[in-house]
Amino acid sequence: MNRLIVLLLAAVDATIAVAVGIAAILAPLTVLWVVALPGADWAALWPATASIWQFAMLVPLSIQLPAEYLTATGIDAAAASFTLSLAPLAFAAFVVVFAARSGVRASNAEAWITGVSSGSVAVAALASVIALTSVNDTAGVEVWQAVLFPTLLFALPAVAGAIATEWRDAGNGAIASVRESCARGGEEWAQVPGLIVRGTAVVIVGLVGAGAVLTAVALTLRAGEIVALYQSSNVDALGAVMLTLAQFAYLPTLIVWAIAFIAGPGITLGVGFVVAPAGVTSGIVPGVPLFGVLPDEVSGWLLLLALIPVGFGVFAGWLARSRLVVAHDSFNHAGESSREQMGPRLAIAGGIAVLSAASCAALAAAASGSFGPGGLAQLGPEVGPVALAIGLEVALGVSILLLSPRREATDDLPWNEAQLTAPLD
Secondary structure: OOHHHHHHHHHHHHHHHHHHHHHHHHHHHHHHHHHOOOOOOHHHHHHHHHHHHHHHOOOOEEEEOOHHHHHHHOOOHHHOEEEEOOOOHHHHHHHHHHHHHHHHHHHHOOOHHHHHHHHHHHHHHHHHHHHHHOOOOOEEOOHHHHHHHHHHHHHHHHHHHHHHHHHHHOOOOHHHHHHHHHHOOOHHHHHHHHHHHHHHHHHHHHHHHHHHHHHHHHHHHOHHHHHHHHHHHOOOHHHHHHHHHHHHHOHHHHHHHHHHHHHOOOEEEOOOOEEEOOEEOOOOOOOOHHHHHOOOOOOHHHHHHHHHHHHHHHHHHHHHHHHHHHHHHHHHHOOOOOOOOHHHHHHHHHHHHHHHHHHHHHHHHHOOEOEOOHHHOOEEOOHHHHHHHHHHHHHHHHHHHHOOOOOOHHHHOOOOHHHHHOOOO
16 A cells, blocks of 8 residues: 555544544533533633543643632632542543554555554644643643653554564564564474463453453442442532543543452552452542442452462463464474473563563553542552562463473373384283
């Protein structure tokens, strides 16, 4: 495909990724302005929309409540300034998926560098325009963060999608050259990078699925507490709808919290308030209905949830070992040594564990931050403990199948060759 066409299509992909997020925020805010705030200044609609979009793109907001608002609501002046950084990850997840697909398409068009660069530049340009046209005194941002964070949120998944496609399909180019260099070390070493990525994908997808199931169970079991928090919020029908929409955007954030709970470290909500399988410390739950899913107490049996990452590690190790066995046997039939190499297996086991830990660390970092002043200044999982727990649990599971010795084919038969050829008594 012509590089100019790839460039234009990638820019269109980036524009759509930004426009969909802006539209999803602007539409309900417009309804709110018309129905609930008929006398509101329409000039404030765009800054509000842009600030929420930037917040959804992981850009921290510096909130400064106006004096008249403090007077009307009776809020302490000490709580007038705070930072919002606990982002609703639904918008970021959409951009990540859209960007990865854009990178894959650019690779299939044999112009992945052009496509990724064009899309990233388009996002940076749009983010710059949004940042420069939405300056307001209530929700301030650092301009460099408002440009860099959305750009990275698009660029990194696009690069990852393009490189994965190049590694699998490309017949020439820099990625294909690296793949051929790995192949020179033998068929088993040639499989190592791909199996590390595939095994990590199995672990992360599995953990996200397990986190989603745990979140659904918690929402079901704690429905009464959630309804009680809705009732205590004293919002009208429109306010309840807006609050519900905002909480839907936080469901991916809650899923990451569930992953941290499954792994063992759990999550923190303010100073000294920890929710983990080992126990729940006392604390004040923020008055947001979605936080009603947090349990008041837990059973010690929930510590067994740590076996879930181990199980996904076992599955990833089984997939990798199966591929290695096929590669080894093909070389063995060609006259190579029948003994499997330990080096590739160690590299794959370590790579899956490290990459899984790094991926969960990134998720934990994105799903933690400040949600207000005082006790809301730090919510979510702690990055270091979550990464360490996931890394050790996945390493254990992967090692069970990937590093265990393999019996030779003759050992699997009821008789070996010597017994079959021996004369009968």
